[in-house]
Amino acid sequence: MFWNKPVETMKREDLERLQLERLQATVQRVYQNVPLYRERMQEKGLVPEDVKTLADIQKLPFTQKTDLRDEYPYGLFAAPREEIVRIHASSGTTGKPIVAGYTQNDLLIWAEIVARCLGCAEVDYRDTVQVAYGYGLFTGGLGLHDGAQRAGAQVVPVSSGNTKRQLMLMEDLGSTALACTPSYALMIGESLRDSNFDLKRLKLRKGIFGAEPWTEGMRDQIEQLLGIQALDIYGLTETMGPGVAMECIEGRSGLHVWEDHFLIEILDPESGAPLPDGETGELVISTISKDGMPLLRYRTHDLTSIIAEPCVCGRTHRRIRRLRGRTDDMLIIRGVNVFPSQVEAAIMGIPGIAPRYLLVVDRVNNLDTLEVQVELMPNLPFDEVRQIEQLEERVRRAIEQVLNLSVRLRLVEPNSIERSEGKSKRVLDKRNLFD
């Protein structure tokens, strides 16, 4: 089922012509409005007119999450404040988040591409879509919301959490599609199983799951427990939010990237050299239709490969394979991006503790858990339990504030966190997230 068949099945040469036009316009736009791009292009002796073909994108400078941090909050915006109508945010690598700004037109495009994603899952105006992604600064909730509404579906904006209520609404309102993180879908499924819930009482038939990596094994489990077809959606706040790419129900193998809005490259993460189709490397995305905060050659740090072969569904937009990992130490915990360096920034300067810590991530009953161990200094400044508990509380709060995630904190003895080559190991992820 297509939301926008002419575009989704556009001939490659027409698509590429459109891409070049939009890329050129975007390069012009950022060159004129964003000092960072202008300076970086000037350093390379480039002017916007140097982009004559799609391949010329390789001449352009990269953007990184650190650029978003350094230019926080508005430095990369290419539209004046009066034209920005929405802000979203995601985790930065330090204490500050990274923010993205959207114009009216950006939001229309976002809704359009999410509507296409729903079409990939055969979800349309006849459906009731329960959005159990978090609403707020996180792009998941509002992104799926706007897209489902654009598709004409009946939207149930329940947001995440409160599984009992989710189930009640799902049954009473007859929700036919569920959008949330795959781990939350699994949790809902298991609570159905544990309460011997008769699936016939539900009308649910499709699931659109993303915001964190998941495996084929997890897909099988979710499909079985919920009696649905589960599909993968991909996106990131920096380039829009969910909807950059989506698996189609016909192929169920790889996610179509909406190439009329995003240019993709796969690069060797070390050298930055382009890799041929089919080879796994770092996904680099350029937005070519965004006005609020266009990003050129954004390094996603997500590992995948391009599937250039045509898909059985008839869409001409190329696919990327299900994510295979990260090139950095970013973790996704309950759908929230977490960088170990955020923890470091949070605990820095608190007396009595060393800047040495370990994040222990696990999945217990399908819920991600995060324990943070922080080392005490050898010189213990306390002799009372209360004082230590206050320190524990202080450290925990500082971390939770930065991560926006509840954590279990453990103060551990000095030098107890394992070190390798003099550098402490900062993450122990016990989950099995990649195939």
Add this chain to the structure above:
Amino acid sequence: MFIQQLSVYIENHQGRLADFCALLGGGGIDLSALSIADTSNFGLIRAIVSDNDKALSLLQQNGFAASLTPVLAVSVADAPSGLANVLQILREGGFSIEYLYSFMRRINHEAIILFRIDKPEEAAGLLLKKGIRLLSQEEIAR
């Protein structure tokens, strides 16, 4: 007037207290008083030892978070109401006791109670005025 107490943080791991004792024993350090406050997450050892500086450096070099804290070593009669009398004096003086624990051995038929009090200088002054004996570091360490 004050004696030094060793305060040590220990995680709730099996055998960790044994590590602590073995480390001090290996260093030839004698324990003359010991108390452990425990919570669900960690324990806090308080100990009076024969050689504070040696114990402290030994512990800190071996992965323990430790420090020295001044406490009062109060001699109380080893008889009914011995401790009650001292506590009554402190109550009348308006002092709060953070914690207390007792000595392992007796000295001259006295029981020795270690006190951590909110205003230690003033508390010590009051106790001395009331004729209560406070032990010195030398007496404690034998």
